[in-house]
Amino acid sequence: MWIIYKEFSFEAAHQLPHHEGKCRRLHGHSFRGRVYVASDRLKTTGSETGMVMDFSVLKAHLDPLVKNYLDHYYLNESLGLESPTSEAIAAWIFAKLEEAGVPGLHSVEVLETCTSAARYFSPRLSTFL
Numbered sequence: 605m606w607i608i609y610k611e612f613s614f615e616a617a618h619q620l621p622h623h624e625g626k627c628r629r630l631h632g633h634s635f636r637g638r639v640y641v642a643s644d645r646l647k648t649t650g651s652e653t654g655m656v657m658d659f660s661v662l663k664a665h666l667d668p669l670v671k672n673y674l675d676h677y678y679l680n681e682s683l684g685l686e687s688p689t690s691e692a693i694a695a696w697i698f699a700k701l702e703e704a705g706v707p708g709l710h711s712v713e714v715l716e717t718c719t720s721a722a723r724y725f726s727p728r729l730s731t732f733l
């Protein structure tokens with residue numbers, strides 16, 4: 605079994621209206637993230653020979669999401685989430701990539717700060733934690 609990932613990053617603002625502390629206020633982060641793809645085989649033909657998937661394929665899926673919804677956006681609005689926690693953002697990105705048909709999509713991780721992150725797994729892989 606192999607698992608590969610592609611990292612992405614974006615600067616964005618959000619607020620968590622239910623939070624009883626500082627995160628209730630409008631604030632921003634330099635978010636970082638990783639999209640993970642898993643496979644039990646490597647490609648045996650073409651330019652992706654020896655790969656689970658070319659990293660550039662993942663980048664091509666991520667770039668429009670970053671450009672159109674994530675980078676320099678107010679996430680409550682751009683993602684249509686009342687409370688865009690790291691958990692909710694990771695699930696939102698996962699759903700978009702799943703909708704786009706990324707094969708072998710395993711999980712999406714979103715790091716809000718250097719020390720805080722959430723990772724959303726496909727429900728199909730709920731036993732794969």
Ligand SMILES: Nc1nc2c(c(=O)[nH]1)N=C([C@H](O)[C@H](O)COP(=O)(O)OP(=O)(O)OP(=O)(O)O)CN2
Pocket residue numbers: 620627631688689690691716717719720722
């Ligand atoms: N499970 C979650 N908890 C919190 C989230 C979240 O998305 N999921 N988000 C926040 C806030 O948005 C906050 O900006 C980030 O939290 P935190 O790690 O507390 O940030 P700090 O930089 O203040 O961390 P320190 O370790 O205290 O420096 C809150 N919780």
Ligand SMILES: [Zn+2]
Pocket residue numbers: 618627631632633716
């Ligand atoms: Zn925050």
